[in-house]
Amino acid sequence: MSSVLAIKDLIFGYPGQVPVLNAISFNVQRGERVGLIGPNGAGKTTLFLLISGIVSAKAGQIMISGSPVLKGRFNPAVGMVFQHTADQLICPTVCEDIAFGPQNMGLTPEEIAINVDRAAVSTGISPLLDRVPHQLSSGEQRLVALAGIIAMQPELLILDEPTADLDMRYRRRLVGMLKDMMQKSMLIASHDLEFILEVCTRVIVLDQGAIQADGEPPIVMADHHLMEEHGLELPHSLTAAWHRHRSGTECPENAVRGNVSSAAGKTNSA
Numbered sequence: 489m490s491s492v493l494a495i496k497d498l499i500f501g502y503p504g505q506v507p508v509l510n511a512i513s514f515n516v517q518r519g520e521r522v523g524l525i526g527p528n529g530a531g532k533t534t535l536f537l538l539i540s541g542i543v544s545a546k547a548g549q550i551m552i553s554g555s556p557v558l559k560g561r562f563n564p565a566v567g568m569v570f571q572h573t574a575d576q577l578i579c580p581t582v583c584e585d586i587a588f589g590p591q592n593m594g595l596t597p598e599e600i601a602i603n604v605d606r607a608a609v610s611t612g613i614s615p616l617l618d619r620v621p622h623q624l625s626s627g628e629q630r631l632v633a634l635a636g637i638i639a640m641q642p643e644l645l646i647l648d649e650p651t652a653d654l655d656m657r658y659r660r661r662l663v664g665m666l667k668d669m670m671q672k673s674m675l676i677a678s679h680d681l682e683f684i685l686e687v688c689t690r691v692i693v694l695d696q697g698a699i700q701a702d703g704e705p706p707i708v709m710a711d712h713h714l715m716e717e718h719g720l721e722l723p724h725s726l727t728a729a730w731h732r733h734r735s736g737t738e739c740p741e742n743a744v745r746g747n748v749s750s751a752a753g754k755t756n757s758a
């Protein structure tokens with residue numbers, strides 16, 4: 489069975505600049521929730537634009553469920569929630585906005601109504617369905633954009649900084665919702681490292697145009713030197729576990745596994 493996402497030797501640079509992505513290769517399998525972390529400017533958003541077919545690569549290949557990504561071609565198999573979600577909301581009401589994707593996929597009115605209702609319930613935005621999108625708070629807009637993507641039932645869900653501007657209640661709802669989507673493949677870029685640790689089954693560290701580590705979040709993200717080298721820090725929960733281990737009061741699995749080197753974390757790299 490082919491991977492949901494297969495990226496091979498991907499090279500991309502903006503005109504007149506050094507390559508942002510320099511021969512990147514990795515696969516995402518069905519049901520994997522992959523966190524993408526790295527410093528500002530590492531190329532996380534650029535990678536998402538390439539996978540969504542919004543920009544085209546200089547070299548290399550991106551396949552979604554065995555088919556190549558073509559620039560500018562609507563691909564319902566990929567659903568991306570942008571970092572700046574306001575740009576993504578274009579209809580006069582929230583309800584119409586969520587229905588927009590399913591309509592473009594040619595679903596029947598009954599199917600569209602069911603998908604809109606399910607997406608609104610799972611994201612918790614049912615009370616907002618009659619509202620005007622651009623009058624919502626940025627957190628509400630983010631959830632509406634997410635509902636619009638979920639209503640299309642994409643094979644690969646791409647989320648760019650999904651917890652930015654979410655309050656604690658909506659953040660918890662998002663964590664639960666994503667973890668419940670067992671069959672869904674996801675790529676999630678975030679500076680919210682606790683969120684990545686809680687939601688993702690795998691994490692990739694991207695920096696200087698290359699994949700610096702790829703492995704289980706509690707192992708990769710507990711590697712103090714790796715994280716610091718790439719402009720990141722240990723998530724607080726792993727720091728606390730490590731200190732408890734050092735002081736001899738506890739020996740949690742996370743702290744022990746934190747000794748594993750970044751090289752060991754690279755084993756999943758395709």
Ligand SMILES: Nc1ncnc2c1ncn2[C@@H]1O[C@H](COP(=O)(O)OP(=O)(O)O)[C@@H](O)[C@H]1O
Nearest residue numbers: 502503508526527528529530531532533534535
């Ligand atoms: N439209 C653009 N034109 C030129 N350079 C860009 C453009 N978009 C992003 N960049 C540059 O590409 C690099 C990667 O940006 P980006 O993918 O947004 O990184 P990240 O999402 O990891 O913060 C940065 O150095 C950024 O300045």
Ligand SMILES: [Mg+2]
Nearest residue numbers: 532533571648
């Ligand atoms: Mg970004």
